Amino acid sequence: MSLTKPRTMPGVLELLPLEQIAFQGVLDGIRRNFERFGFLPVETPVIELSEVLLTKTGGETERQVYFVQSTGSLKQGDEPELALRFDLTVPLARYVAEHEHQLQFPFRRYQMQRVYRGESAQRGRFREFYQCDIDVIGKDALSVRFDAELPAVIHGIFSELAIGPFTIQMNNRKLMRGFFERVGVTDPEQQGLVLREVDKIDKRGEAYVRDALMGEQFKLGADAVAQILAFIAQRSNGHEDAVAKLDALGGGNAMLEAGVAELKEVLAFVRALGVPEANYAINFSIARGLDYYTGTVYETTLNDHPQIGSICSGGRYENLASHYTKSKLPGVGISIGLTRLFWQLREAGLIGTASSSVQAMVALMNEADLPKYIELATQLRAAGINTEVQLEPKKLGKQFQYASKAGIRFVLVLGEDEMAKGTVSVKDMPRELQYEVARAELAKTLRVEIEQLAAMPKGLAS
């Protein structure tokens, strides 16, 4: 009999237990911050009706959507009426439109679930990945103040994750469009296309963008292109500098002035919310590819790891659910592509070796004493320490080896010597030390040790 090679489809991330523990640590940290800022949990089904999911049919999304069909339906040759969601924003729009009358507005929701895209295989590109989204949805209108709250959440998350210094780069689409209008790109559609080209500056370089803007598609004059390139090259350094750069832009049309005013207000509130000025900046090249952004846009990057690119991005949109309801629902949101983020942090060596969620293991010294080991474990579990017991006889060396490889920190030895003395030998595997503790003090001692390690500075889930 030939064996089937066990493998996953390309583009999925499957983790070993210790990695999974680290991953969940990140997920929990993100969730904690979302909740701390008053966002409410929502989950939506992985599968949506195709007609709901594909309202804004367009080349790219449709190409990447996985359709779902039951075998029976497939046999009858029916068109698939179900599909896997490819992001969390479209389901959110459907959700808000569907439950509009039961929700309180402004509606602040967070959602951390997997989404699916038929990407062609590539490094760091996934077909199944976690998105961690927060959005605030207003009814009819939503103050630009909410745009300032999101950087505060981002700051909370990435400070807590301790993955090094980061910068939340901000820009405003109105400001960009207004600027393009001033240099002579007046057609909104053209402006959108220019936005996309300009967004590539960091990846493709100035020469590429210049060629693109002066080329067939845009035919912009050398002067206009020079102005655009100078504009998008600007990055602020500190709060005052950011305000100064906005003032220096000048005016000229309503769009530009509105954008400048919005971004200024956002900056003021970001500071008021306590985000350190080292963690945010304006960057006039940030545009975001998606067309639905209309105002503030964000992209967060790690200062020491520019190659990772954006680790969190989002922006303001005018009307979330125009396909599902006549109500006008403006919103602002951000998304963290957690699977990719985790993958990249691991590649960059920013994720330490996780320790197991199992905190202690009771060794099996003598099979006849197994009930005593179980009793010890029960006592520790009652004290809130995750404990496993060796249930099969193995050489003691093997038991230690097992604990070491499994990432279990404490091995507890309760042999004849210890029982006679009423003590337990504790071996702290990573620290390579061993000591004896009175049985009655054991749980307390372990607690103290665990808390001490947790209090130490560390990277992700050390």
Add this chain to the structure above:
RNA sequence: GUGGAUAUAGCUCAGCUGGUUAGAGCAUCGGAUUGUGAUUCCGAGGGUCGUGGGUUCAAAUCCCAUUAUCCACCCCA
């Protein structure tokens, strides 16, 4: 969807212009007088060289096809 590269052990790879039983490191498993791990030493298992065809006395090696994977573009988290 467009263009390019690669395919040898579980993983990372070596194998020069075709020539006996295809190698290494890591990993796995066993052992070094039975109450101590990740470092050391000794030993073992594991590959029809992606698949199919062709050239040849002889193919992992050359040619063709096919499949899979990877990289870039597009797009995006």
